[in-house]
Amino acid sequence: MSEALTAFARERDWEQFHSPKNLVMALTGEVGELSEIFQWMSEEDSKRAAGHPQHAQAVRDELADVLLYVVRLADVLGVDLNAAAEHKLKANAAKYPVSKARGSSKKYTEI
Amino acid sequence: MSEALTAFARERDWEQFHSPKNLVMALTGEVGELSEIFQWMSEEDSKRAAGHPQHAQAVRDELADVLLYVVRLADVLGVDLNAAAEHKLKANAAKYPVSKARGSSKKYTEI
Amino acid sequence: MSEALTAFARERDWEQFHSPKNLVMALTGEVGELSEIFQWMSEEDSKRAAGHPQHAQAVRDELADVLLYVVRLADVLGVDLNAAAEHKLKANAAKYPVSKARGSSKKYTEI
Amino acid sequence: MSEALTAFARERDWEQFHSPKNLVMALTGEVGELSEIFQWMSEEDSKRAAGHPQHAQAVRDELADVLLYVVRLADVLGVDLNAAAEHKLKANAAKYPVSKARGSSKKYTEI
Numbered sequence: 001m002s003e004a005l006t007a008f009a010r011e012r013d014w015e016q017f018h019s020p021k022n023l024v025m026a027l028t029g030e031v032g033e034l035s036e037i038f039q040w041m042s043e044e045d046s047k048r049a050a051g052h053p054q055h056a057q058a059v060r061d062e063l064a065d066v067l068l069y070v071v072r073l074a075d076v077l078g079v080d081l082n083a084a085a086e087h088k089l090k091a092n093a094a095k096y097p098v099s100k101a102r103g104s105s106k107k108y109t110e111i
Numbered sequence: 112m113s114e115a116l117t118a119f120a121r122e123r124d125w126e127q128f129h130s131p132k133n134l135v136m137a138l139t140g141e142v143g144e145l146s147e148i149f150q151w152m153s154e155e156d157s158k159r160a161a162g163h164p165q166h167a168q169a170v171r172d173e174l175a176d177v178l179l180y181v182v183r184l185a186d187v188l189g190v191d192l193n194a195a196a197e198h199k200l201k202a203n204a205a206k207y208p209v210s211k212a213r214g215s216s217k218k219y220t221e222i
Numbered sequence: 223m224s225e226a227l228t229a230f231a232r233e234r235d236w237e238q239f240h241s242p243k244n245l246v247m248a249l250t251g252e253v254g255e256l257s258e259i260f261q262w263m264s265e266e267d268s269k270r271a272a273g274h275p276q277h278a279q280a281v282r283d284e285l286a287d288v289l290l291y292v293v294r295l296a297d298v299l300g301v302d303l304n305a306a307a308e309h310k311l312k313a314n315a316a317k318y319p320v321s322k323a324r325g326s327s328k329k330y331t332e333i
Numbered sequence: 334m335s336e337a338l339t340a341f342a343r344e345r346d347w348e349q350f351h352s353p354k355n356l357v358m359a360l361t362g363e364v365g366e367l368s369e370i371f372q373w374m375s376e377e378d379s380k381r382a383a384g385h386p387q388h389a390q391a392v393r394d395e396l397a398d399v400l401l402y403v404v405r406l407a408d409v410l411g412v413d414l415n416a417a418a419e420h421k422l423k424a425n426a427a428k429y430p431v432s433k434a435r436g437s438s439k440k441y442t443e444i
Contacts, residue, residue, distance in 0.1 A: 223422075227422075230422070230425065230426065234434040235435050236434075236436075238436075241376040241380055242383075243374060243375075243379035244376065246367055246368055246371050247368075249399070253357075256357055256360070257357055257361060260353060260354045260357050263354060268352050268353040268357075269352055269409070271353055272410040272412050273411070281410060281412065282412055282417040282420070283417070283424075285403065285406065286417040286418045286420065286421035288360070288399075289403050289414055289417075289418050290422070292399050295396065296396055299380075300383050301383050301392065303396060303400055306397040306400075307400050309397065310397035310398060311337055311341070314341065315341065318345060320345055323345040323347075324344075324346050325345070325346035325349075
């Protein structure tokens with residue numbers, strides 16, 4: 001995916017715009033669009049959003065846009081995204097041991 | 112990664128908090144933390160952020176947090192994230208043909 | 223408020239960091255912090271957040287931070303924020319006439 | 334402004350959608366739109382955005398949208414926004430005394 005995005009940007013001479021700072025702002029824009037889909041929905045309705053005729057395509061598209069910018073951002077920064085995610089998962093498991101975290105929304109809100 | 116996140120939430124009885132609506136807000140929080148790292152940096156400095164002693168770990172951690180929430184969000188929504196991203200890449204290629212898009216920041220800002 | 227913020231930045235020689243681009247990123251960071259307060263709350267609980275011992279101060283502080291950055295951003299851009307808000311209120315009233323918009327969440331989600 | 338927004342929502346029977354949680358998501362959407370205006374601009378260009386024929390109206394409109402949602406959010410939460418902002422300004426002055434903060438981007442990035 002990272003290679004496809006690099007080729008995509010290079011072919012259009014868009015690499016000049018893809019500084020990490022700019023890409024973080026583009027990512028913010030996409031998360032804003034994702035947020036707009038869900039803003040007036042109840043939590044229950046949000047669980048069915050990907051099957052809703054009016055929202056399904058937008059949900060998939062905005063999720064994709066967020067992912068594509070995260071992958072592109074990691075690439076221009078030189079960060080191994082998979083390694084970073086694995087490292088964070090292990091750190092989270094150590095930070096929130098099952099015995100203490102179980103069902104505790106109070107602890108959870110401290111994330 | 113999706114399976115690891117599901118197990119992580121289930122073991123802590125946190126699935127009750129993971130509605131799509133809530134996860135979009137959590138994603139917003141992580142993008143906000145990513146943005147804070149880059150907010151006072153110049154574009155040039157942002158290109159070296161992942162190698163900066165003060166910022167490198169935070170950059171990797173926040174990128175990972177964003178990715179983890181995107182993967183978790185797609186999972187609870189029942190969206191195939193890889194398929195959605197491939198679909199969007201093809202749609203972008205059709206929307207911005209190389210012949211017209213080349214180097215044009217004006218067109219690009221219309222994304 | 224705008225004058226107080228200008229003096230605050232000038233005294234600390236921080237005007238050099240306050241480009242509109244940077245301030246939009248700082249605003250994003252504050253909205254992320256606001257979002258983190260509410261992310262695991264139900265809608266009902268969110269209505270009582272400003273009276274909750276654990277959250278009241280954070281709610282006030284993050285709302286203030288968002289407002290301060292919006293005011294500062296308008297100032298460095300040279301935008302009259304009150305005039306812009308009045309203009310937008312009138313535009314919204316014309317876009318969503320009471321007769322058509324009443325109770326319609328469908329229309330509303332199209333905002 | 335707060336009263337005008339309450340009347341606007343009441344007339345359209347939209348108060349049912351305006352929980353603090355939902356309004357934070359709507360605010361996120363507007364900040365995303367603001368971010369999209371500036372994402373590919375250099376810092377220098379961003380300083381002239383409010384005078385740019387292509388961007389001036391959008392800059393004013395998105396700033397207004399952000400302000401309107403902050404005011405509405407404070408209102409439904411029962412927070413006195415002016416008091417909260419004054420309190421935060423004083424807290425910031427104490428946290429970043431001129432003698433220590435002057436020109437220090439390092440300290441500043443720790444905000």
